[in-house]
Amino acid sequence: MPSPATRLSLFLLSAATLTFEINLTRLFSVAQFYHFAFMIVSLALLGFGASGTVLAVFPDLRRYPPDQSLGRAALACASSILGAYLLINHLPFDSFSIAWDRRQAAILALHYLALASPFFFSGMAVGVLLTTWPQQASQIYSVNLIGSALGCVVTLAAPLWLGGEGMVVLSSALAALAALLACPPKPLRRPAFWLAASVLLFFCAYDLSARVAGWPTLQLLDLRLSPYKSLSYALQYPGAELIYQRWNAFSRVDVVRSPGIRSLPGLSYRYLQPPPAEHGLLVDGGDVSPVIVSASDSAFTDYVPAAIAFQLRPNAEVLILEPRGGLDIVIALELGASRVTVVEANPLIVEAADHIYRHPKVIVITEADRSYLRRSRKHFDVIVLSLSTSYHPIRSGAYSLGEDYRYTVESLRDALARLNPGGLLVLTRWLQMPPSEELRAFALAVTALERNGADPAGRLVALRGYNTGTLLVKNGAFTHDELEVIRAFAAKRAFDLIYAPDIRPDETNRYNILAEPVYYQAFTALLEANPRAEWYARYPFDVTPPTDDRPFFGHFFKWSQAGQVWAEFGKTWQPFGGAGYFVLLALLVLAIVLAVGLILIPAMARRSASLPVPRRFAASVLIYFGLIGLAFLLVEIPLIQRFILFLGHPAFAVTAVLFTLLLFSGFGSQLSPRLPHRPALGILIALVLSLPWALPRVFALSLGLPFALRLGVTVLLLAPLGFLMGIPFPAGIRWLTGSGGGESRRPSESPLIPWVWAVNGATSVVSAVLAALLALSFGFSVVLVIGALCYTGAWITVTVGARFLRQ
Numbered sequence: 001m002p003s004p005a006t007r008l009s010l011f012l013l014s015a016a017t018l019t020f021e022i023n024l025t026r027l028f029s030v031a032q033f034y035h036f037a038f039m040i041v042s043l044a045l046l047g048f049g050a051s052g053t054v055l056a057v058f059p060d061l062r063r064y065p066p067d068q069s070l071g072r073a074a075l076a077c078a079s080s081i082l083g084a085y086l087l088i089n090h091l092p093f094d095s096f097s098i099a100w101d102r103r104q105a106a107i108l109a110l111h112y113l114a115l116a117s118p119f120f121f122s123g124m125a126v127g128v129l130l131t132t133w134p135q136q137a138s139q140i141y142s143v144n145l146i147g148s149a150l151g152c153v154v155t156l157a158a159p160l161w162l163g164g165e166g167m168v169v170l171s172s173a174l175a176a177l178a179a180l181l182a183c184p185p186k187p188l189r190r191p192a193f194w195l196a197a198s199v200l201l202f203f204c205a206y207d208l209s210a211r212v213a214g215w216p217t218l219q220l221l222d223l224r225l226s227p228y229k230s231l232s233y234a235l236q237y238p239g240a241e242l243i244y245q246r247w248n249a250f251s252r253v254d255v256v257r258s259p260g261i262r263s264l265p266g267l268s269y270r271y272l273q274p275p276p277a278e279h280g281l282l283v284d285g286g287d288v289s290p291v292i293v294s295a296s297d298s299a300f301t302d303y304v305p306a307a308i309a310f311q312l313r314p315n316a317e318v319l320i321l322e323p324r325g326g327l328d329i330v331i332a333l334e335l336g337a338s339r340v341t342v343v344e345a346n347p348l349i350v351e352a353a354d355h356i357y358r359h360p361k362v363i364v365i366t367e368a369d370r371s372y373l374r375r376s377r378k379h380f381d382v383i384v385l386s387l388s389t390s391y392h393p394i395r396s397g398a399y400s401l402g403e404d405y406r407y408t409v410e411s412l413r414d415a416l417a418r419l420n421p422g423g424l425l426v427l428t429r430w431l432q433m434p435p436s437e438e439l440r441a442f443a444l445a446v447t448a449l450e451r452n453g454a455d456p457a458g459r460l461v462a463l464r465g466y467n468t469g470t471l472l473v474k475n476g477a478f479t480h481d482e483l484e485v486i487r488a489f490a491a492k493r494a495f496d497l498i499y500a501p502d503i504r505p506d507e508t509n510r511y512n513i514l515a516e517p518v519y520y521q522a523f524t525a526l527l528e529a530n531p532r533a534e535w536y537a538r539y540p541f542d543v544t545p546p547t548d549d550r551p552f553f554g555h556f557f558k559w560s561q562a563g564q565v566w567a568e569f570g571k572t573w574q575p576f577g578g579a580g581y582f583v584l585l586a587l588l589v590l591a592i593v594l595a596v597g598l599i600l601i602p603a604m605a606r607r608s609a610s611l612p613v614p615r616r617f618a619a620s621v622l623i624y625f626g627l628i629g630l631a632f633l634l635v636e637i638p639l640i641q642r643f644i645l646f647l648g649h650p651a652f653a654v655t656a657v658l659f660t661l662l663l664f665s666g667f668g669s670q671l672s673p674r675l676p677h678r679p680a681l682g683i684l685i686a687l688v689l690s691l692p693w694a695l696p697r698v699f700a701l702s703l704g705l706p707f708a709l710r711l712g713v714t715v716l717l718l719a720p721l722g723f724l725m726g727i728p729f730p731a732g733i734r735w736l737t738g739s740g741g742g743e744s745r746r747p748s749e750s751p752l753i754p755w756v757w758a759v760n761g762a763t764s765v766v767s768a769v770l771a772a773l774l775a776l777s778f779g780f781s782v783v784l785v786i787g788a789l790c791y792t793g794a795w796i797t798v799t800v801g802a803r804f805l806r807q
Helices: 004-031 039-057 059-063 066-090 103-132 134-157 159-182 191-213 230-236 299-303 307-312 327-334 347-352 369-375 409-416 437-451 480-493 518-528 532-538 559-568 580-605 615-647 650-674 677-702 707-725 728-737 753-778 780-806
Strands: 241-248 251-257 278-283 286-292 317-321 339-343 362-365 380-385 419-430 460-464 468-474 496-499
Touching: 004 039, 004 066, 004 103, 004 134, 004 159, 004 650, 039 059, 039 103, 039 580, 039 615, 039 753, 059 103, 066 103, 066 159, 066 191, 103 134, 103 753, 134 159, 134 650, 134 728, 159 191, 159 241, 230 251, 230 278, 230 286, 241 347, 251 347, 278 347, 286 327, 299 307, 299 327, 307 327, 307 380, 307 419, 307 468, 307 480, 317 327, 327 339, 327 380, 369 409, 409 419, 409 437, 419 437, 437 460, 437 468, 437 518, 460 480, 460 518, 480 496, 496 518, 518 532, 580 753, 615 650, 615 677, 615 707, 615 728, 615 753, 615 780, 650 707, 650 728, 677 707, 677 728, 677 780, 728 753, 728 780, 753 780
Parallel strands: 317 339, 317 380, 339 362, 380 419
Antiparallel strands: 241 251, 251 278, 278 286, 419 468, 460 468, 460 496
16 A cells, blocks of 8 residues: 555655646747647646556566655656756747758657656656556545646646746656655665755755745746747847736736837828837737837827727727737727726736826726626726737637637627617727638627627628728617718728728728728628528638637638648748648647557557456457546546636636646545446536536626636536546556456456556547647537547446456
8 A cells, every 4th residue: 555655755746747737838838839838738648648658568667666666757757847848948949940940840859758758757656556556546546636636726826926937946846855755764775866856856945945035046947938929029129128027827927118119000001100109018928019108199099990989989988808008098098088997817917017007097907808797787888809919820820729708709799788878899800811800800790799689780880901900889770970970080090991881882992902892892791691601601711700619719720721721831931831720630640649659559569468358358448548538638628718718817727627627536536446437437427418508507697706706616516527537547447457346356457557547648648639629620518528428438338348357
């Protein structure tokens, strides 16, 4: 039986591993781009799967004392955490040049190996313990899960004091401490081990103390950003200076002071005065948002498209959703708003641009905008949905995976419900060619109005400048006088009308002239299409309106574009040469190949060895563990994505969902010997199948609750699910070893345990990628149903496998 020291060591190692995994997603989002963070889950599971394969192929590794093996694995994990971080930081991968620079493929492969190594060693530790004490699998798996749950809490609380780099050091420190606890205090018998672990722990302790105290730290650990990130560009301008930088659990916010910052999206080219002095605010090193230095230099505000809303609604009560650097706040104040309510979820942004946010007429709500819209009972004359992202070419595919619950049909309906009669919703997006981004926003507004029972034809106006399009959605029909005001406003500032209730073809495409009035043609065709689904199907890009079940506003890809994407591969200055979506598909293929390899290698190694159980039963066992590996992630990942809406930010969703599922899975694992295997699986299947129906209804009722209560609702919703999800793995081990309360009559047998550990991890590698791509294409509900089907397959496999064992 594992000793208390062994269990504590495993607990800390599990916490270190998950802390490192979650923090890696943050580091990749800052140093590279969002889509690189997507690789981390598959990397972690690849490491776990590989550890099982190695243990299965090399059984001699299991002959060492388990505390010694655990200590060595924990020390190797601690060392590889720091080593992998230093490698990727000082040998960066360049996604922009991979199309013509073959070295980048080798660097990417090296990054894969390095980043998978901490998870490999952590997986080795768990695999050794499971193999040594298969009868205690429920306890070992429980400690692993509960320790991982602690890692979720650490990643939410610690970055504010330690930053992203410090979180790497903290992960290494926890693993080093686990190494020292695993082995009895006999340093004279293992001096090299104890010296290495002690030195590493001392280094980590010093670095963490320096970060908390504000002392200088090693520049070697400072995070290096891709040269293509906006922050890297901004700092290259002569005289540029970083004047603010802070981390919290879900972002890094920087402010750059530079004479080269000139970011006023949508500004008319007829504004001939010098632009105002600006600082640049960046979140995770990208998406520059202007921070106007002085309100005295604000004549430009009358030349941005959103100014028309304040001409139509003077002295307005205004709501601005996520204004980032505060440009829309300055516009509203300068154009006569009586009061401005600002909803900004990131407190670091409010702190970084405090001279704008602390204006006497500004009320700041630090909360997710969807929650505020559902909770508030106030109504406004103007609601501004701020443009908070930089221009991204839609063919890159790189930003497809970014959930954005601000731009869904349900979100626009929530915003429309907060408008006074005659109130205006203002939405601005970047112009793309052919029309896509602004066209999808128009489709969103049309669908939201129709679902409210309103006729969109009389309530929408769209206009464009040379790089942005702005949409006005009115709570009521536009009057003739209002439309004349809009025409005069647009003519003075050289904005082209795209759509208006009484628009004529000859008044489009006058100032920012295109070969054809493609925006007018697309907008009117969409509005008049019947049935609209057929029009969406024929359009060259996917511009169907996103929903809360499929909130991917940046996903425009259709397979009909494949030829053009490949023709442009290596010829466009975009990540992966513009073939970003195909990189995601390539990751899926790579995950499948790796998974098959990890599963087949032990089989090839066992060709000359006899199996300890009948072959058909062994096949059933492997299929069972493969299916529960697929199912776990196919349930976990869409739940995280769905709860981003409910909890307001990906970091909160990751922490709350993972913590609840892992903690209660640990409890379920601990109690699994007392629970019947197949009935528990049956209840789990029913619960997962109920989620697509239950979650939208629960969210609709409770999205407006305070955050603490929403957190409580999250735990109550997911605790039963987590408890049941913790049962299949240890129950499967008991089934395999013959200690399952009569379901098997075979004596305990452990040689297959490393193999099933490898199968479980390998199929999880596939499901991590598959879940994201399925959600992108079909929505979260479909992914959850597929997860339930995998659990159903596991239930069938247990039933059939028991018959094979009796034969």
